[in-house]
Amino acid sequence: MTERRHQGRVALVTGAGAGIGRAIATRLADEGCALVCTDVRCDAAAETAAQINRASGQAIAFEADVRDRRQIETALAGAIEAFGRLNYLVNNAGLVTMHRLEDLDDEAWDLVVDVNLKGQFVVTQLAATHLRQAAPAAVVNLSTIESEVVVATTGHCQPHYNASKGGVRMLTKALAVELAADGIRVNAVAPGPVQTGFVPGVDPTDPRVPPAVLDRLLIRRLGQPSEIAAAVSFLLSDDASYITGTQLVVDGGWLTR
Numbered sequence: 187m188t189e190r191r192h193q194g195r196v197a198l199v200t201g202a203g204a205g206i207g208r209a210i211a212t213r214l215a216d217e218g219c220a221l222v223c224t225d226v227r228c229d230a231a232a233e234t235a236a237q238i239n240r241a242s243g244q245a246i247a248f249e250a251d252v253r254d255r256r257q258i259e260t261a262l263a264g265a266i267e268a269f270g271r272l273n274y275l276v277n278n279a280g281l282v283t284m285h286r287l288e289d290l291d292d293e294a295w296d297l298v299v300d301v302n303l304k305g306q307f308v309v310t311q312l313a314a315t316h317l318r319q320a321a322p323a324a325v326v327n328l329s330t331i332e333s334e335v336v337v338a339t340t341g342h343c344q345p346h347y348n349a350s351k352g353g354v355r356m357l358t359k360a361l362a363v364e365l366a367a368d369g370i371r372v373n374a375v376a377p378g379p380v381q382t383g384f385v386p387g388v389d390p391t392d393p394r395v396p397p398a399v400l401d402r403l404l405i406r407r408l409g410q411p412s413e414i415a416a417a418v419s420f421l422l423s424d425d426a427s428y429i430t431g432t433q434l435v436v437d438g439g440w441l442t443r
């Protein structure tokens with residue numbers, strides 16, 4: 187039987203319409219949490235909420251771009267109206283675009299840094315009002331091994347992505363310090379390569395691992411979204427009650443050597 191360790195709690199997950207975000211939302215719901223699923227793609231967020239409700243969970247959905255304060259405020263107000271409180275925030279929404287350095291223009295830089303880094307700031311700042319009134323309260327930010335090392339398996343790296351996620355690592359620490367007095371824990375999960383549609387042009391149904399990626403892995407396969415969701419659920423849970431300001435790496439051993 188699924189452990190109901192999040193029973194009676196309420197979570198908002200950004201980017202909940204696909205991949206890791208959907209896996210986090212369904213995992214938390216399976217463990218008793220009520221879910222507010224948000225995504226820039228309204229239909230995708232609604233489908234995640236529908237899956238949860240079909241499985242006898244509780245979920246509502248909102249279209250919300252993490253850069254849009256008005257949409258985020260609407261989703262937060264909806265959470266309070268539907269469920270009365272907010273215990274957890276998962277800053278999961280993120281994206282990457284692929285360019286050589288000479289082709290990386292200001293538009294691509296701003297898109298990736300704004301969604302991945304500023305979005306986590308915006309949503310946390312707005313959600314903090316509600317998290318302060320809840321007990322327990324916790325935040326998990328999606329980072330990446332690329333906050334620690336530069337990955338260039340396609341032949342070139344993504345400086346804007348590295349910069350955004352390096353920022354997430356330090357934002358996590360700063361938020362942990364700022365929010366500690368309010369009883370809110372803040373941590374990050376740093377995945378290695380996970381089988382989703384995250385990398386443009388990569389088929390999310392294809393489990394094959396490019397040789398350059400495989401060479402780095404001690405556990406020689408792609409991670410599954412559910413394996414990232416398990417780590418997020420742990421860091422939100424009371425089992426992690428003495429953990430704040432840290433980044434938990436879930437990477438099949440990528441960073442080990």
Ligand SMILES: NC(=O)c1ccc[n+]([C@@H]2O[C@H](COP(=O)([O-])OP(=O)(O)OC[C@H]3O[C@@H](n4cnc5c(N)ncnc54)[C@H](O)[C@@H]3O)[C@@H](O)[C@H]2O)c1
Nearest residue numbers: 201203204205206226251252279280330377379380382384
């Ligand atoms: N898949 C990987 O290999 C991997 C590895 C390390 C870290 N991550 C991180 O995990 C997180 C989730 O990635 P994923 O693999 O599930 O990707 P994904 O592309 O499958 O899902 C991302 C979701 O975020 C949504 N989104 C994009 N821009 C948004 C915005 N402005 N506002 C709100 N929602 C938005 C998308 O619509 C999509 O539903 C990201 O932060 C990513 O950086 C992924």
